[in-house]
Amino acid sequence: MFNTEHILWLVICTVAIVVGAILAVKKGLSFQNGLTITCALCVASEVVKIFCVLIQQERVNNHGVFIKETDLPFHLCSLQIFFAFFARLTKNTKARDFAVTFMIPTCALGGVAALLIPTISCAFTNARTYQYFLYHAGIIWFAAFAVCRSGIKLDFKAFLKTLGCLMTIVFLTFYVNGALQNTNFLYLSEPPLDGLPILNMDHGWLVYFLSYMALALTLILLFFLPFWIYNKVKSKQ
Numbered sequence: 001m002f003n004t005e006h007i008l009w010l011v012i013c014t015v016a017i018v019v020g021a022i023l024a025v026k027k028g029l030s031f032q033n034g035l036t037i038t039c040a041l042c043v044a045s046e047v048v049k050i051f052c053v054l055i056q057q058e059r060v061n062n063h064g065v066f067i068k069e070t071d072l073p074f075h076l077c078s079l080q081i082f083f084a085f086f087a088r089l090t091k092n093t094k095a096r097d098f099a100v101t102f103m104i105p106t107c108a109l110g111g112v113a114a115l116l117i118p119t120i121s122c123a124f125t126n127a128r129t130y131q132y133f134l135y136h137a138g139i140i141w142f143a144a145f146a147v148c149r150s151g152i153k154l155d156f157k158a159f160l161k162t163l164g165c166l167m168t169i170v171f172l173t174f175y176v177n178g179a180l181q182n183t184n185f186l187y188l189s190e191p192p193l194d195g196l197p198i199l200n201m202d203h204g205w206l207v208y209f210l211s212y213m214a215l216a217l218t219l220i221l222l223f224f225l226p227f228w229i230y231n232k233v234k235s236k237q
Helices: 004-027 031-061 076-089 093-116 127-149 156-180 205-236
Strands: none
Touching (some): 004 127, 031 127, 076 093, 093 156, 093 205, 156 205
């Protein structure tokens, strides 16, 4: 964490997000086209990830290769693939807005967390590294783009919808991790890395889980707070 390569990737991702935002504004990119770009990014990311995994397995085993259960798209950032395609393809405006309402804070916060706490090598010689960092930069870009273009109001109802959807996903993920056993989706079984402040097993799993949930709630609350203040000030003018 925060070695030279990691810092370089953070700089690259920041530049990519800023340039992407500027181009979206200059080109007047519509929200539907932004969703299309996000879906294409998701597909490209998954294809690169899976082929990297399969090629790596072949080199190790010299036998037939299979997708490992740990590489299924069930982490929070990977789940955005399903929300993005649903939002792009559905004709139901309310359903689309619900999906995007969930995506905005979780793409932003999940993407930033993934960039700051990489669970993969930061080496520039590894194709998987490019997939990891650029994908998370891409979903952060989408969150910023959706705030500006989707027309969704990030009010208290949106906050409650986000929490409700997230808690449902957390509950279901316990079953997924239990069924697959060797997985740690959403990092519910243990921290993503050893030695993290707050998110560690120093005091047992229950304290870790409660700390994790409290941190998630705090970050989501802090994400929504500026929008609540802005909406309140705007309504008084």
